[in-house]
Amino acid sequence: MRTRIVHIGAQELTYEIRNIIRVADKLKEMGVEVYLENIGDPVAKGEKVPIWMKQIVSKLVMEDECYGYCPSQGLLETRQFLVDMNNSNGHCRITPDDIIFFNGLGDAITKVYGFLRRTARVITPSPTYTTHSSSEAAHAGLPPVCYPLDPNNNWFPDIDELRRRVKYNPAVAGILLINPDNPTGTVFPESILKAIVAIAEEFNLFIIADEIYQNLIYNGKKSKPLAAVIGDVPAISMKGISKELPWPGSRCGWIEVYNARNKPEFSTYIQTIVGAKMVEVCSTTLPQKAFPHIVQHPKFQAHLGERRLRYERFSGIAYERLKKIPGILVNRTDGAFYMSIVFKDGKVNGRQSLPISNPSVRSLIENLIDDPKINPDKRFVYYLLGATGICLVPLSSFNTDLQGFRMTLLEPDEKRFCDMIDTLGKGIEDYINSAE
Numbered sequence: 001m002r003t004r005i006v007h008i009g010a011q012e013l014t015y016e017i018r019n020i021i022r023v024a025d026k027l028k029e030m031g032v033e034v035y036l037e038n039i040g041d042p043v044a045k046g047e048k049v050p051i052w053m054k055q056i057v058s059k060l061v062m063e064d065e066c067y068g069y070c071p072s073q074g075l076l077e078t079r080q081f082l083v084d085m086n087n088s089n090g091h092c093r094i095t096p097d098d099i100i101f102f103n104g105l106g107d108a109i110t111k112v113y114g115f116l117r118r119t120a121r122v123i124t125p126s127p128t129y130t131t132h133s134s135s136e137a138a139h140a141g142l143p144p145v146c147y148p149l150d151p152n153n154n155w156f157p158d159i160d161e162l163r164r165r166v167k168y169n170p171a172v173a174g175i176l177l178i179n180p181d182n183p184t185g186t187v188f189p190e191s192i193l194k195a196i197v198a199i200a201e202e203f204n205l206f207i208i209a210d211e212i213y214q215n216l217i218y219n220g221k222k223s224k225p226l227a228a229v230i231g232d233v234p235a236i237s238m239k240g241i242s243k244e245l246p247w248p249g250s251r252c253g254w255i256e257v258y259n260a261r262n263k264p265e266f267s268t269y270i271q272t273i274v275g276a277k278m279v280e281v282c283s284t285t286l287p288q289k290a291f292p293h294i295v296q297h298p299k300f301q302a303h304l305g306e307r308r309l310r311y312e313r314f315s316g317i318a319y320e321r322l323k324k325i326p327g328i329l330v331n332r333t334d335g336a337f338y339m340s341i342v343f344k345d346g347k348v349n350g351r352q353s354l355p356i357s358n359p360s361v362r363s364l365i366e367n368l369i370d371d372p373k374i375n376p377d378k379r380f381v382y383y384l385l386g387a388t389g390i391c392l393v394p395l396s397s398f399n400t401d402l403q404g405f406r407m408t409l410l411e412p413d414e415k416r417f418c419d420m421i422d423t424l425g426k427g428i429e430d431y432i433n434s435a436e
Contacts, residue, residue, distance in 0.1 A: 023368065023382070024391045030361050034389045035420050037407045040182070040337065042246040042307075045410035050303055053245065056293045060286060070285040072278040074101030074254060081292040086256065091227035098257040100274060101283040105212055105240045105253035106131055112208065112236060112255070113139045115272045120173040121145045122208060123165060125157065127340065127398035129182040132210065136176075144399050145169060151329050151342045151402065155186035159195045166203050174206045175199065179223060180213040180335025183398050183406040185315070187221045187335040193229045200233045206266055207235040212253070213336035215244050215304060218312035221334040227258060234259045234266040241291055243336070244304070252287035311337050314409040314417055321421050327432045333409060340395055342404035343432075348376035352434045354387035354427060361386045377403040384427045390420060 024034045036044070043049065060066050073079065079096035087093050102108040113122065113135040122136050126146035133144045147162040149155045166172050177196055179188045200207050209226040217223060226237050240253030260267045277283075294300060315333040323330040327347040333339045350372065356362035365386035369379045378394040385391050395404035407424070411417040 020381070020385070020391060020393065023364075023385065026364060027361060027385065027389070030358060030364075032358070032361060032386075032389050034385075034391055035411075036391050037411075037420070038391045038393045040243065040408060040410070041248050042243070042337070042410050043248060045408070046412045047246060047307075047410070048412075049245075049247070050299065052297060052299050053294055053303075056297065057286070057290050060289050060293075063289075066286045066289055068285060070101075070282045070288060072280075072282050073097070073274060074099060074283060075285070075288045078288045078292055082254070082256070086227055089228070091225065092230050092258045094227075094256055094258065098260065099254055100257070100277055101252070101254045101288060102277070103253075103283050104242065104248075104251035105210070105238050107251070107283075108238055108253050108255050109135050111273055111276055112238075115269065115276060116173070119171060121169070121171045122174040122176050123147055123162070123169070123172045124176040124399065125149050125178065125181070127183055127395055127400035127402065128176070129178060129210070130398060132176055132178070133399035145172060146399060148400075149181070149184060149186070151184075151331060151340075155181060155184040155331055155340070156188070156192060157196075159192065159199070162196070163199050163202075166199055166205070172203075172205065174208055176208045176210070177226075178210040179226075180217060182210075182213070182336055183338050183393075183395070184331065184340045185333030185336050185338045186331065187217050187223050189222065190224050190229060193224060193226065197226075197229055197231060197233055200235075201231070205233075206263075207233060208238065209235065210238045212238060212240045212243055214239070216308060216311065216337065217335040218308045219315065219332065219334045223335075227256070230258050232259055232262055234263050236270075241287060241294075245294060247287065250284065250287035252284055252291070310412070311409050314411070314414070315339065317414075317418060318407070318409065318421050321418075322425055322428075325425055325428055328404070328428060337409040338406055339409065340398075340404060340406045341428075342395065342402050343377065343380075347432050348380055348403050349435060350374070350376060350379065352376075352380070352383075352431050354383040354431055354434065356383070356386045375403065377405060380431055381405055383431065384424070388423050388427050390424055390427070 020038055028034055079099040109131050123145045124133050126148050137144045147165050149157055235258040237256040242248040257270050260270050319332040327344050329342040365382050369382050375396040377396050381392050381394045392405040392407050395402055
């Protein structure tokens with residue numbers, strides 16, 4: 001090309017959660033029965049959308065205005081509905097102007113990081129959801145700046161270490177937290193949220209909180225939304241309907257902006273995001289129309305409660321069965337529907353394997369992992385996929401040096417879930433022992 005056309009951060013845009021699907025699809029063509037535990041799509045895993053929810057949507061489909069543009073920031077009546085929900089709980093007060101709708105949180109994430117000054121960094125958890133870490137790194141053209149979550153302490157952050165990393169990195173302008181967390185399934189207690197807010201206040205930062213799983217907390221754990229503890233610190237809360245309703249195909253997410261007017265530069269930054277949304281025209285109209293009707297339906301809370309109970313039960317099943325396996329570290333999932341398992345130091349390396357009876361499948365897997373630089377956990381995940389059909393995501397793909405994997409709790413059939421966990425457990429043991 002006459003001039004360079006590749007963005008400086010292009011190499012940071014990776015998404016192993018979807019990349020492994022290509023391999024899974026090839027294995028299906030070879031006759032392998034694949035268990036997709038890699039992606040957080042409840043509908044794809046077989047969760048049934050309730051009839052009453054479909055009836056709300058089908059009724060709205062008959063209204064002509066659902067086919068037109070909506071205001072760039074989103075439907076006023078839906079934004080007012082969200083404002084009323086927030087303000088009635090005594091949280092940091094907002095107005096409809098403090099809410100911006102997007103085509104899913106992926107759209108929101110890319111714009112929130114993409115319109116930051118290139119030298120301004122957001123420190124992200126490690127491990128963290130790939131869309132956040134990749135988008136933040138891509139905007140800067142540099143590897144992510146991160147703070148560790150500790151698998152030996154329920155995946156909670158070390159607050160002193162977070163403060164140290166903020167203090168000695170003056171490029172850090174914001175802190176990301178995901179609560180409940182993806183990929184670990186941990187739920188941050190109020191004390192941790194307040195400590196993160198205190199760091200932001202001390203160093204004049206803003207906070208981004210991905211709270212899309214806020215209403216999927218169980219096992220008796222308690223937390224609070226960021227709006228309840230934010231005080232006067234500027235912040236962005238990210239929310240949506242993909243996981244909660246669930247309706248991932250709606251591509252409907254939004255941000256709530258707190259205390260924008262307290263900091264002129266933060267206010268200008270938010271207006272830049274609004275301007276970008278205006279250039280895009282608007283987000284999808286139908287799900288915005290449907291959302292208030294769905295969450296106010298008399299059956300919605302029971303529907304949500306049933307899903308929480310199932311995730312709680314499956315989180316207990318997975319935890320109790322996997323924690324007995326030597327060589328791995330397992331924490332029980334308390335929110336969202338993910339579980340991250342860590343291999344203890346030295347338990348995975350570049351010499352281990354699993355037997356794969358189909359020669360074509362074995363050849364495919366061995367070609368894929370024929371790279372001396374491949375992470376040991378990715379090697380395990382690919383061998384497990386070829387040997388058992390279980391499709392996981394290597395933990396190292398979530399911006400961490402920890403070796404392990406992420407799985408979901410989304411399988412609605414309990415027997416099938418238990419069989420998968422048993423097969424997974426045996427695969428872990430056989431893989432670790434294969435090096436001996």
